[in-house]
Amino acid sequence: MMAFVIKALRTLFFSLDKIIYGLIDEVYSLLMTISRTSVFSGDVIAEFSSRIYALAGIFMLFKVSLSVINYVINPDDFTDKQKGFASIGKRIMTSLVLLVITPYIFQEAYELQAIILEENTIMNLVFGTNSGRILPNEDYAKSAGRNIQFTVMYTFMQPNFDEFYSDSNYPMSSCMEPYVLDSNGFKMSRGDSNFIYALNESCFGTYNNDVYEDNGALSKAFKEYASDDIYQNYAQGVAQQNFNLMARLDLVLQKDNDDRYLINYRFGVSTAVGIAIVYLFLLFCIDIAARSVKLGFLQMVSPIPILSYIDPKSGKDGLFKKWYQMCFSTYVSLFLRLFALYVGIYAITVIEQYTDVVTGEAVNGGFLFHVFMIIGILIFAKQLPKIIEQLFGVKMDGKFTLNPLKKIEDEALGGKRLTGFAAGAAVGTVGALTGAGVGRGFGAAFGGLTSGKGWTDTLKTQRDKNATMRTARLDGSTFAGRMGTRFSNAIGSGGELAQIEREKHDLQDKIDAEKNAKEAIEAEIAPKQNQIKSNQTAADAIKAMQDRAVQKIKEGNGAQGAHYQSLIQQAEQAKADGNGTEAARKLQEAEKYLNTTGRDAWLDANLGTGNDAKLDDLQKLYENSISQARGTDAGGNQSTQTAKHTAAELDNQSKEINRNTTDTKVSISTQERQIQTHDEAIKQHSSQMQDISRREKIAKANQSAVK
Numbered sequence: 001m002m003a004f005v006i007k008a009l010r011t012l013f014f015s016l017d018k019i020i021y022g023l024i025d026e027v028y029s030l031l032m033t034i035s036r037t038s039v040f041s042g043d044v045i046a047e048f049s050s051r052i053y054a055l056a057g058i059f060m061l062f063k064v065s066l067s068v069i070n071y072v073i074n075p076d077d078f079t080d081k082q083k084g085f086a087s088i089g090k091r092i093m094t095s096l097v098l099l100v101i102t103p104y105i106f107q108e109a110y111e112l113q114a115i116i117l118e119e120n121t122i123m124n125l126v127f128g129t130n131s132g133r134i135l136p137n138e139d140y141a142k143s144a145g146r147n148i149q150f151t152v153m154y155t156f157m158q159p160n161f162d163e164f165y166s167d168s169n170y171p172m173s174s175c176m177e178p179y180v181l182d183s184n185g186f187k188m189s190r191g192d193s194n195f196i197y198a199l200n201e202s203c204f205g206t207y208n209n210d211v212y213e214d215n216g217a218l219s220k221a222f223k224e225y226a227s228d229d230i231y232q233n234y235a236q237g238v239a240q241q242n243f244n245l246m247a248r249l250d251l252v253l254q255k256d257n258d259d260r261y262l263i264n265y266r267f268g269v270s271t272a273v274g275i276a277i278v279y280l281f282l283l284f285c286i287d288i289a290a291r292s293v294k295l296g297f298l299q300m301v302s303p304i305p306i307l308s309y310i311d312p313k314s315g316k317d318g319l320f321k322k323w324y325q326m327c328f329s330t331y332v333s334l335f336l337r338l339f340a341l342y343v344g345i346y347a348i349t350v351i352e353q354y355t356d357v358v359t360g361e362a363v364n365g366g367f368l369f370h371v372f373m374i375i376g377i378l379i380f381a382k383q384l385p386k387i388i389e390q391l392f393g394v395k396m397d398g399k400f401t402l403n404p405l406k407k408i409e410d411e412a413l414g415g416k417r418l419t420g421f422a423a424g425a426a427v428g429t430v431g432a433l434t435g436a437g438v439g440r441g442f443g444a445a446f447g448g449l450t451s452g453k454g455w456t457d458t459l460k461t462q463r464d465k466n467a468t469m470r471t472a473r474l475d476g477s478t479f480a481g482r483m484g485t486r487f488s489n490a491i492g493s494g495g496e497l498a499q500i501e502r503e504k505h506d507l508q509d510k511i512d513a514e515k516n517a518k519e520a521i522e523a524e525i526a527p528k529q530n531q532i533k534s535n536q537t538a539a540d541a542i543k544a545m546q547d548r549a550v551q552k553i554k555e556g557n558g559a560q561g562a563h564y565q566s567l568i569q570q571a572e573q574a575k576a577d578g579n580g581t582e583a584a585r586k587l588q589e590a591e592k593y594l595n596t597t598g599r600d601a602w603l604d605a606n607l608g609t610g611n612d613a614k615l616d617d618l619q620k621l622y623e624n625s626i627s628q629a630r631g632t633d634a635g636g637n638q639s640t641q642t643a644k645h646t647a648a649e650l651d652n653q654s655k656e657i658n659r660n661t662t663d664t665k666v667s668i669s670t671q672e673r674q675i676q677t678h679d680e681a682i683k684q685h686s687s688q689m690q691d692i693s694r695r696e697k698i699a700k701a702n703q704s705a706v707k
Contacts, residue, residue: 007253013267014252020274021149021243027281028145034288035117035334091310098306106299109331122335123147126342148345150241152277156270157247157263159218175203175218178238196239204235225256277345280381284337295330298323336385344381468704475701485702496699504692511685518678521671528664534629535657535664541622542654548615549602549647553594558605560598564590600647607645619645626653629660 116122161172179187180198188198190207199207205216212235214223222231230251237246254262305323469477485495553561571586606612607619 003259010252010261010265010267011249013271014247014249014265016271017153017267017274018247020271020278021153021247023278024149024152024274024281025145027278027285028148031281031285031288032117032145034285034292036114037292095306095309098309099303102302102306103299113331113334116335122338123342126339126346146243147241148277150237150243150246152273152345153243153247153270154238154241156266156273157252159221160261160264172203172217172221174200178203196236197241199235199239204238210236222262226251226254226262230254280341280344284341287337288334291330291333295327298327298330333385336388339388340381340384343384344377347377347380471701471704473701473705476698477701477705478698481698481702482705485699485705497696497703500692500696500699504689504696507685507689507692511682511689514678514681514685518675518682521675521678525668525671528668531629532661532664532668534625535661538622538625538629539654539657539661541618541625542650542657545603545607545615545618545622545650546599546647548612548618549599549606550594552606552612553598553602558602560602560605564594564598567593600651603647603650607647622650629657 159172159175161175178200180200182188190196190198199212201207201216203216203218205212205214205219211232212219214220219231219235222234227250230248233245233248234251236242237244252261252263252265256262302323305320308318309320481496552558553564555561556565567586567590571583571590574580574586575583606615610616
């Protein structure tokens with residue numbers, strides 16, 4: 001039976017692996033296609049840029065004119081190192097040169113990217129360069145997905161060295177390195193057009209006319225139990241690193257005479273790894289697609305930040321600096337993400353070579369070992385771009401996350417900021433170029449006019465600003481608050497709003513902690529209440545069984561009923577004889593017998609015998625309730641035959657249930673007081689949050705008034 005299950009599992013997971021690993025090559029090809037794609041053509045970029053140049057020319061003319069006026073008013077600025085005529089002239093010339101060469105810089109960057117991708121430079125950096133490579137660059141680039149496909153699957157589909165090939169007839173130690181290596185440790189190629197690697201002849205046998213003869217340790221073992229076709233496909237698949245040749249169902253299911261599999265196929269783990277790789281590739285497709293659009297957009301709007309370089313502040317901390325840093329991080333992000341991906345895949349492929357840090361011996365991990373190591377590798381692959389950023393100071397473009405919905409959300413928010421940057425830059429570059437004070441105000445007015453607005457619209461804009469100021473004052477804005485906000489904005493500290501945000505975050509953490517603690521206690525109370533309910537049901541069932549016994553004795557059932565009736569008759573006879581004392585004594589004796597000795601004797605005689613159907617039903621109800629109170633589910637497995645119990649056992653159980661119920665109620669009462677304490681803390685923190693919200697409203701009013 002177990003052999004059939006194992007065979008079925010091997011067949012099922014192998015069928016899944018064929019589909020999943022087949023997708024690796026397809027998705028990798030999609031990834032490379034997206035990596036090579038430029039969203040905006042040169043003509044589109046040139047046409048868009050030409051519309052910006054007209055506006056940019058006006059900006060430059062205005063900046064020069066304003067600078068001349070400023071030199072007349074402040075002659076000392078003429079020789080200033082930052083704002084002087086020489087500095088402005090130098091920046092104008094630099095901007096003009098950048099306008100000319102920037103399209104060529106982007107073009108060269110795209111060509112360099114194509115070379116890196118075609119040569120698979122990053123993958124070779126991680127997996128090692130193949131010294132015997134003879135394929136053209138284009139074919140080699142296309143085969144990268146198939147190489148990953150084979151390399152990962154070969155990790156989980158190797159000859160069963162440990163279990164099957166341990167005797168002296170098959171010295172399998174020679175097969176631990178399947179390929180012939182050159183002096184540099186690279187896999188050697190036979191030099192034919194199919195890019196076949198030279199296999200270890202002591203393991204695979206002698207290669208002769210596309211056939212491996214049965215004079216190697218592995219070939220002898222295979223051919224003793226499997227057909228020549230199976231072995232030749234496996235050997236050729238390993239030599240050509242061809243997944244489809246190597247991975248065959250008949251090979252996975254082939255056994256020796258002792259019912260042991262020839263191939264150590266780690267099914268399940270291989271499927272999980274394949275899914276993870278396809279998943280990572282799809283995430284990278286999303287990343288790189290967004291990067292391609294973003295890089296093209298940055299090229300299209302390049303005239304705006306380049307011309308803003310005329311302003312000294314823009315080159316140091318302003319628009320131009322942000323633009324070229326964004327260009328660099330966006331460009332480099334592709335290669336850093338690919339590096340993280342390949343490192344993760346490489347770590348998975350060498351999982352069988354992990355060693356114990358104490359003994360230095362190879363770790364022979366089981367299924368859970370592989371699962372947890374793969375999870376750790378994927379988490380590391382997620383963190384690797386951040387690690388590179390921290391080590392080398394290379395800023396990544398966007399976040400690298402394994403959650404595709406979070407990734408899309410982040411990119412969408414980035415798109416909003418980028419769109420806002422482009423729109424604001426196109427309209428407000430004049431203000432950015434005009435310096436401070438009167439220049440900025442005049443530049444804003446000039447920008448309003450050049451955008452098609454007349455004086456009426458300009459005055460309307462001013463009236464709107466005045467209305468905003470009045471609203472801000474009604475919301476609590478004060479002169480001192482506005483001054484403090486201006487100062488905070490100037491030094492970039494974030495001011496009151498930043499402080500409030502930190503306080504809100506800390507206070508929310510406290511509220512969440514109290515709620516979590518409360519929910520944890522409530523989760524503990526619920527099963528206790530269920531236990532009390534089950535205990536009560538069990539106690540009621542015991543009481544009902546005892547009442548059933550009393551009823552049946554009164555009806556005269558069994559020896560107990562006969563004895564009880566005899567006592568009643570004796571009491572009636574004594575009463576008839578005029579002996580009231582004896583009659584009362586007999587009645588008292590009958591009542592005591594009915595509720596103690598007789599009841600227990602009747603129960604002992606009938607419990608678990610099937611003599612009384614109602615008693616059996618009550619006993620089943622009692623047993624189910626006891627099982628539920630103890631945390632087990634007897635309902636689904638309850639026997640049709642009731643268990644044998646004694647009346648004394650039921651009585652003791654009833655007392656134990658009462659004690660347990662009392663203790664549980666005391667515990668619940670204690671926990672309910674703890675919940676009340678958490679509720680009071682939540683109420684106090686919520687009140688503090690309201691105070692912070694009022695402060696936030698005033699701070700936002702100050703910020704609105706300043707803007």
